[in-house]
Amino acid sequence: MRRPTxxxxxxTLLGVFGFATFLxxxxxxxxxxxxxxxxxxxxxxxGVALAELAGEGAFWTALGDTLRGWFLGLLxxxxxxxxxxxxxxxxxxxxxxxxxxxxxLRPIPSVALIPLAVLLFGxxxxxxxxxxxxxxxxxxxxQVLHGVQDVDPVAQETARTFGLGRLARIRxxxxxxxxxxxxxxxxxAAAVALILTITAELxxxxxxxxxxxxxxxxGAAVPRMYALIIVTGLLGVAVNILARQLERRLLRWHPxxxxxxxx
Amino acid sequence: xxxxxxxxxxxxxxxxxxxxxxxxxxxxxxxxxxSYYLPPLSEILASIDDVWLHSGRLRTDVLPSLLRLLxxxxxxxxxxxxxxxxxxxxxxxxAFCEPVLEFLRAIPPPVxxxxxxxxxxxxxxxxxxxxxSGCVWPILLNTVEGVRAVDPVLLDTARCYRIAxxxxxxxxxxxxxxxxxxxxxxxxxxxxxxxxxxxxxxxxSNGLGFSxxxxxxxxxxxxxxTGILLLGLxxxxxxxxxxxxxxxxxxxxxxxxQTQRGGDR
Numbered sequence: 095m096r097r098p099t100x101x102x103x104x105x106t107l108l109g110v111f112g113f114a115t116f117l118x119x120x121x122x123x124x125x126x127x128x129x130x131x132x133x134x135x136x137x138x139x140x141g142v143a144l145a146e147l148a149g150e151g152a153f154w155t156a157l158g159d160t161l162r163g164w165f166l167g168l169l170x171x172x173x174x175x176x177x178x179x180x181x182x183x184x185x186x187x188x189x190x191x192x193x194x195x196x197x198x199l200r201p202i203p204s205v206a207l208i209p210l211a212v213l214l215f216g217x218x219x220x221x222x223x224x225x226x227x228x229x230x231x232x233x234x235x236x237q238v239l240h241g242v243q244d245v246d247p248v249a250q251e252t253a254r255t256f257g258l259g260r261l262a263r264i265r266x267x268x269x270x271x272x273x274x275x276x277x278x279x280x281x282x283a284a285a286v287a288l289i290l291t292i293t294a295e296l297x298x299x300x301x302x303x304x305x306x307x308x309x310x311x312x313g314a315a316v317p318r319m320y321a322l323i324i325v326t327g328l329l330g331v332a333v334n335i336l337a338r339q340l341e342r343r344l345l346r347w348h349p350x351x352x353x354x355x356x357x
Numbered sequence: 358x359x360x361x362x363x364x365x366x367x368x369x370x371x372x373x374x375x376x377x378x379x380x381x382x383x384x385x386x387x388x389x390x391x392s393y394y395l396p397p398l399s400e401i402l403a404s405i406d407d408v409w410l411h412s413g414r415l416r417t418d419v420l421p422s423l424l425r426l427l428x429x430x431x432x433x434x435x436x437x438x439x440x441x442x443x444x445x446x447x448x449x450x451x452a453f454c455e456p457v458l459e460f461l462r463a464i465p466p467p468v469x470x471x472x473x474x475x476x477x478x479x480x481x482x483x484x485x486x487x488x489x490s491g492c493v494w495p496i497l498l499n500t501v502e503g504v505r506a507v508d509p510v511l512l513d514t515a516r517c518y519r520i521a522x523x524x525x526x527x528x529x530x531x532x533x534x535x536x537x538x539x540x541x542x543x544x545x546x547x548x549x550x551x552x553x554x555x556x557x558x559x560x561x562s563n564g565l566g567f568s569x570x571x572x573x574x575x576x577x578x579x580x581x582x583t584g585i586l587l588l589g590l591x592x593x594x595x596x597x598x599x600x601x602x603x604x605x606x607x608x609x610x611x612x613x614x615q616t617q618r619g620g621d622r
Contacts, residue, residue, distance in 0.1 A: 109453065193372065203592050205555055209572065210585065310471075311474070
């Protein structure tokens with residue numbers, strides 16, 4: 095993680111310094127009364143609340159609920175996206191016939207489904223999954239469709255000349271071409287899925303971090319609310335890093351990653 | 358000519374066949390549905406008129422929603438592009454801000470709704486701020502990337518010709534970064550719609566999100582479905598408007614890319 099530290103121009107050092115400044119601002123601004131501390135507690139008090147959270151069983155249960163909703167939703171969305179994407183992408187007729195429908199369904203904000211989810215499933219996990227899968231599915235699907243389109247016709251013809259069947263061509267030609275696109279889709283979908291999981295918990299009241307935030311807010315436990323929000327932010331950062339790592343690992347052979355490797 | 362006509366007809370058929378088929382399926386399958394959750398499509402479509410047009414909800418609910426979205430989105434673009442250009446132009450400033458920005462961006466925007474309720478109450482200000490707080494990140498970060506990638510040769514050339522200040526900013530920096538800026542705007546817009554709805558679901562006395570939740574809570578299922586359809590249509594229309602804007606604003610860039618690829622598509 096740490097790079098050899100240079101002097102003033104070292105980006106890591108500047109970044110740490112930037113974060114420290116941010117925290118200091120959060121500490122000083124409420125203390126000086128620029129913003130009422132009831133609205134924005136000093137960073138140290140939020141820190142204390144954060145430490146208290148770590149000692150609570152309920153917090154870890156909520157975190158587990160959120161992670162489960164996120165992971166299951168993402169998994170379903172990715173599986174669906176791959177299957178549908180490959181089926182539509184490898185058959186031009188299907189692709190043409192579905193293009194307009196996809197373009198119409200995609201921009202529908204998934205939160206429009208909240209009332210429906212509540213009516214159908216109440217505050218259960220299935221409500222969360224409905225929203226998460228709907229939102230994340232399009233991210234994967236569109237990327238897979240782009241990826242399947244990107245196949246080099248020469249490679250495709252070559253594979254055909256060598257007598258590779260349809261499945262073998264998908265395995266050896268289409269899949270490797272589409273994989274980078276797919277992983278971009280997974281990265282986008284992972285972030286979207288997290289947002290939707292927490293949103294669903296917050297709005298619908300399904301158990302999880304979002305629900306805890308809602309409870310803290312209505313109970314006027316302001317530092318606790320900020321602490322929970324920080325946890326969701328950290329979770330978001332972790333998801334981003336994880337997705338990047340996955341991409342790097344699975345695409346080690348790909349020129350775009352190999353070029354990034356420092357000499 | 359006839360060949361072209363035939364191709365156009367084929368495209369139109371291909372574009373319309375599936376949506377019409379799906380709608381027809383929905384219509385037929387729910388035709389005599391007595392399921393509480395799935396009222397017949399014919400009933401839903403018939404009540405759109407009553408629920409949204411005659412009752413004046415278009416003016417009292419949809420219009421305020423759209424105005425909040427427009428206000429929040431515009432503010433987010435101004436803020437995002439402004440701060441993005443500043444941060445993108447300086448390597449030091451970028452290194453200084455990046456970790457904080459990455460963290461702030463990773464916070465799911467809807468959780469800021471409770472925070473902003475504390476600060477700004479439950480009025481329009483809160484809703485606009487919620488929209489700004491979510492939209493601004495993709496615009497800001499994409500602008501930073503775009504500004505960072507400005508061709509150094511062009512920068513040097515501009516310096517040689519003593520093009521500086523606003524002219525350099527507008528004709529060189531913003532223009533070079535505009536493909537990324539527009540991408541950020543597109544991402545920001547879809548987040549904005551989501552936040553518009555969510556902020557209204559929390560605490561509001563009007564708005565599209567408010568109406569839909571109210572229908573759901575009073576178990577007015579048919580009315581709720583019309584709201585969902587309307588919201589879907591709105592999302593689609595805004596995305597289309599964004600695409601038209603993109604094509605206009607980036608005409609030069611799309612053309613350039615085509616020539617570079619040597620393709621005719």
